[in-house]
Amino acid sequence: MQHSSLPPVFIKYLNSNLPNPDLYIYIYTANLSTNLMKTRIILLTLLLSAGFKVTAQDGYTVKQDSIQSDVLKQNRKLSIYLPDGYDAKDAKFPVLYVLDADGRDQHTVPTARFLFVNNKMPRAIVVGVFNIDRNHDFLPDSSQSASTGGGADNFVHFFKQELIPYINKNYKTESFNVLIGHSYGGVFVMHALLNDPDLFDAYIAIDPSFWYKNQMQVKSAQVEFLKTKNWNKPIFITGREGEGMKGMGITAMEKVLKSSAPKDLKWKVVAYPNEDHGSVPFKSVYDGLRYIFDSGGNFTVFPMSGILPAGTSTIAFVQNINPNLRYTLDGTEPTVNSPVCKQQIVIKKPCTLKIKSVSSNYKNIPTLTRVFTSGDYLKGQESVENIKPGLKYSYYEGVWDSVPDFSKLTPKKTGSTESLDLNFALKKDSFGVRFEGYLKITAKDLYDLWVVSDDGAKVYLNNELLFNNDGLHSADNPIVKLVPLMPGYYPIRIDYFERTGGEAITIGWVTGKKTLNAVPIPKEMLFYKE
DSSP, rough: OOOTOOOHHHHHHHHTTSSSHHHHHHHOOOOOHHHHHHHHHHHHHHHHOOOOOOGGGTEEEEEEEEEEETTTTEEEEEEEEEETTTTTTTEEEEEEEOOOOHEEEEHHHHHHHHHHHSSSSOOOEEEEEOOOOHHHHHHHSSEEEEEETTOHHHHHHHHIIIHHHHHHHHOEEEEEEEEEEEEEHHHHHHHHHHHOOOOOOOOEEESOOOHHHHHHHHHHHHHTTSSSOOOOOEEEEEETTTHHHTTTTHHHHHHHHHHHTTTTTEEEEETTTOOOOTTHHHHHHHHHHHHOOOSSOOOOOOSSSEOOOOOEEEEEEESSOOOTTEEESSSSSOOTTTTTTOEEEEOSEEEEEEEEEOOSOOOOOOOOOEEEEEOOOBBOOOSSSSSEEEEEEEEEOOOOOOOOGGGSOSSSSEEEEEOOOOOSSSSSSSEEEEEEEEEEEOEEOOOOOOOEEEEEEEEETTTTTEEEEOOOOOOOOOOEEEEESSSSSEEEEEEEEEEESSOOEEEEEEEEESSSSEEEOGGGEEEOOO
């Protein structure tokens, strides 16, 4: 079996230890027993079938593309993974360029998706670059073990002159590119950083073969680090704890980084225990993307908006606070010099609050905006005749992607309910409900009202739209608004639909200052008119 990107001391070890994803790719050249060969063929089949079934439900759609390269005198195949939301107007995305698209993109794509879903990085386009002769493309020079090496400079030119411009022209990219490479690919990642650091905005080198040709890349780093270049880039280097770090030459490279790295270069070296050369990419991509993108962008701020009567003030609450957060109250974009964000920001007058996680790596983190406008207290009705506790409901059945106009539909069932619940529903999916009644407010105050729903809902208070939580979604993210209310009875209408999956509809308010509580509106405050 060929494993030329590893030092000879590791080849025997890898050929005798399972599992190893690299071995699956080279299965047909292996000299294995019949039973073991069958086992690996099954593993190969599962790996490829799982990897290439990328659909919109997985968070990405895949497009097979290619580019005819004048630099390389080759046609290079590409897999382009476009994230959900790609078709949105004015949408732009950072790009992850993944070497060894024969397999490395297959775990990078779901990793990027997972990190986005958990607010650790933005949606990103993934470009998988397929190999023709990886030794030639990735290595700066040839050797006895890699006779075709020596094309790394040309491969840099291919990225700079052809591939990156092609992707920028044909896809919705923003000006942030990441290069990810494993083994010999990690050598190329370092080669690109050392020779043209501006080519990419961030670099991930996974278990790179810095041992190659008597550690020529380590020696190159010692020379290049002395030159004046734009070193303001992050590079994340990983390896395997113990002899793996030393044998791959990573320990030697780390020593150079500690002694000679330019002060602007942001670098980190991580050694993983209990991993081998084939398994280490999974953790490396996850941690590398977090190192580059996650500057604490998973914070939330509520209320989302609010009305402040003259002479009143309120508090904006910040959850998941982190040291990178900065804020302004005058509508300007926060910078590193803006005030450091606190868990509670006092809003003394109408303003535009902006909060941003100021990252030294990824600059395009969106700003979160909360607008507080001036206005008077809302007034309800002093009294309502012939009211009873609870809410009226009209129950409908149908399949919708958004809240329908229930006034044009015939209900399947009508009645009343003591509280805002769905116990009367005849089925768990494909139905909708209109709730109608009054919300009784007993004290003049500023109320942080909220709604959560699965799927969509629209809430009207005093015959005005208060919350628009429409569409297909879970009940994970509440919408919170600050509403000034006088005592009285407020007409309330809630239009809700459920298509599939879980079902939920709840409204309430936030109480407390130091310890916050999201309290559903009690049934004692809900009434309907006969």
